[in-house]
Amino acid sequence: MNVNLEGMKFNHLTVIKYAGTDKFQKRLWECRCDCGATTYATTSALKNDYKKSCGCLKHTSNANDLKGQRFGMLTVMKRAGTNKHRKALWRCKCDCGRITAVSSVDLVTGNTKSCGCLGKNYAKRNLMEGGYWNG
Ligand SMILES: [Zn+2]
Ligand SMILES: [Zn+2]
Numbered sequence: 001m002n003v004n005l006e007g008m009k010f011n012h013l014t015v016i017k018y019a020g021t022d023k024f025q026k027r028l029w030e031c032r033c034d035c036g037a038t039t040y041a042t043t044s045a046l047k048n049d050y051k052k053s054c055g056c057l058k059h060t061s062n063a064n065d066l067k068g069q070r071f072g073m074l075t076v077m078k079r080a081g082t083n084k085h086r087k088a089l090w091r092c093k094c095d096c097g098r099i100t101a102v103s104s105v106d107l108v109t110g111n112t113k114s115c116g117c118l119g120k121n122y123a124k125r126n127l128m129e130g131g132y133w134n135g
Contacts, residue, residue, distance in 0.1 A: 067079070
């Protein structure tokens with residue numbers, strides 16, 4: 001099964017060239033991600049959509065379009081850099097008037113719905129249950 005994937009595009013990854021086999025004797029391909037990074041993926045990872053980017057996808061797919069959106073009591077104002085885990089942070093305005101910085105993940109998954117003023121009065125519900133972050 002010697003498939004040549006050179007030049008093919010899988011989601012964010014463009015296959016540059018064959019890069020040998022990994023320790024499991026799977027064929028590896030050198031790929032360039034849309035973000036410009038180089039990464040390596042096996043044939044099956046590419047074909048089965050198991051690997052869609054260099055790893056940046058999870059963090060950036062939502063990073064560009066949260067501006068102006070509302071999550072609970074929070075309205076996203078603008079990007080506020082990244083936190084120590086390299087997650088996108090957003091400057092949000094809470095309905096109570098306070099400004100707070102929240103990561104994309106916390107906003108999208110509903111972990112954070114206010115500046116903290118909601119406190120424990122607000123029962124935490126996992127509305128996004130069902131593998132939102134499957135990608
Ligand atoms: Zn990337
Ligand atoms: Zn608040």
